[in-house]
Amino acid sequence: MRTIILALALTFAATAANAQATCSAEAKTKNLNGAAKTSFLKKCESDAKAACDKKAADQKLSGAAKNSFTNKCVKDAV
Numbered sequence: 001m002r003t004i005i006l007a008l009a010l011t012f013a014a015t016a017a018n019a020q021a022t023c024s025a026e027a028k029t030k031n032l033n034g035a036a037k038t039s040f041l042k043k044c045e046s047d048a049k050a051a052c053d054k055k056a057a058d059q060k061l062s063g064a065a066k067n068s069f070t071n072k073c074v075k076d077a078v
Helices: 002-019 023-029 034-058 063-077
Strands: none
């Protein structure tokens, strides 16, 4: 069970890393500072969490597997 969860998480992490830049890198590219940066990062993180929750649901994950997958996904996105 753990092997399957780990394989899914690693597969998604590799895909997500190649698909888009992280929120922090995007904020740096846009030269955001102070409140604008904080607001941008908060919105980016909430968008990432929503996308990760949807992907977890698509993969029919639940319980600890869903939590682990979502936490890793959001951490990679931010």
